Amino acid sequence: MKNILITGGAGFIGKALTKFLYCNGYNITILDNLSTQIHGENPKQTIRELQEISKLIIGDVRDAEKCSQSIKNQDIIIHLAAETGTGQSMYKINHYNDVNIMGTSTLLESILNTSHNIQKLIIASSRAVYGEGKYYSQKLGFQYPLSRSEINLKNHDFEVKCPSSNLNMEAINTDELSKINPNSIYGMNKYQQEQMVLLLGKSLDISAISLRFQNVYGPGQSLSNPYTGILSVFSTNILNSNNIEIYEDGNQTRDFIYIDDVIESIFSSIKSSDIQQDIFNVGSGKGIKVIDVARKLRDLYNSSIEINISGRYRVGDIRHNFADVKKSKAYLGFESKTDFDSGIKNFVKWVECQDVMMDRYKESVIELKNKGMIK
Ligand SMILES: NC(=O)c1ccc[n+]([C@@H]2O[C@H](COP(=O)([O-])OP(=O)(O)OC[C@H]3O[C@@H](n4cnc5c(N)ncnc54)[C@H](O)[C@@H]3O)[C@@H](O)[C@H]2O)c1
DSSP states (O other), X not given: OOEEEEETTTSHHHHHHHHHHXXXXXXXXXXEOOOHHHHOSOTHHHHHHHHHHSEEEEOOTTOHHHHHXXXXXXXXXXXXXXXXXXXXXXXXXXXXXXXXXXXXXXXXHHHHHSOOOOOEEEEEEEGGGGTTOOEEETTTEEEOOOSOOHXXXXXXXXXXXXXXXXXXXXXXXXXXXXXXXXXXXXXXXXHHHHHHHHHHHHXXXXXXXXXXXXXXXXXXXXXXXXTSOHHHHHHHHHHTTOOEEEOTTSOOEEOEEEHHHHHHHHHHHHHOOSOSEEEEEESXXXXXXXXXXXXXXXXXXXXXXXXXXXOOOBTTXXXXXXXXXXXXXXXXXXXXXXXXXXXXXXXXXXXXXXXXXXXXXXXXXXXXXXXXXXX
């Protein structure tokens, strides 16, 4: 299985994956519309770089003809193309549904309508499908809480509460059998995407694998998209000598997984031979506080900007979520290798070699506030 189509192959994960697979002897086709939010107005350099290592088809996944053209002679499809901003998805609802859901259904329908050799489908899903994920309550045992109460958030009481005792619950590693509780349109989209891919895989007898990524970071991530990637957002703040605003109290945690590890998880899925249709978490398994991320970055850039904890909060944000990675280790033989301290250093070294991007974060905050998404 040497011919691989990567939708969204020009993006952060897609580009790293294309380079890796090209170096390992695969023939890569990319279908990507080079969306301006991610690639800016003039993506000439990206086009040039990708054309050297792949067949680049510039087009939209919602375009059935482009999809049919792209899937001819492919053995595997890796579907990465998506709109990815959790906050943005809460007010650009039609657009997110259109790209993420209609894009996936157009791609899948093209498989049905085209003569093809596809033997495997891999879809990039997200931890966003779980929302808050798995918690433990002394009184009730395992819990899968819905979004936090507005009254608590307004009173700056940010931890997730037991529905019975109202005491703080302990966040624990979220496994794949945890309840699906998305807190955002994006999270809902990712769930629908993966379920469509798994279902079609089953009905066509094609292996289908959904990888639920945690927060992916590392060299190559977009420094210009203010809607995703807190390492990028904080870095752009710092390099423009702007202070960092941290929402809530800074003690919210995220599971950060380094780009090379994510590529390894996809490669393990490509190589797997006995998975029919299944779902795997891809994360480091550890929660890292957002305030610690900001402090580490400030130190690494040798900056003296201020880190302000604002106590404000965003609709759709979760408090904690980190992956239970036992299943991906057992079935894919995959385990993340890069610890956060090494990964963040590599990221900073890479950022220091890039042009300093204009800080568009403030604009995005104004947009989110105007839509009532920051409180
Ligand atoms: N980066 C993360 O932290 C993370 C976490 C969980 C899941 N994911 C998922 O992984 C996938 C890749 O993420 P990424 O970080 O590389 O995102 P990215 O935004 O860097 O890349 C997405 C790519 O898709 C392309 N695209 C967008 N709309 C398209 C359309 N309508 N038609 C064709 N191409 C289109 C964009 O031009 C871009 O090149 C996404 O599906 C995302 O939801 C990413």
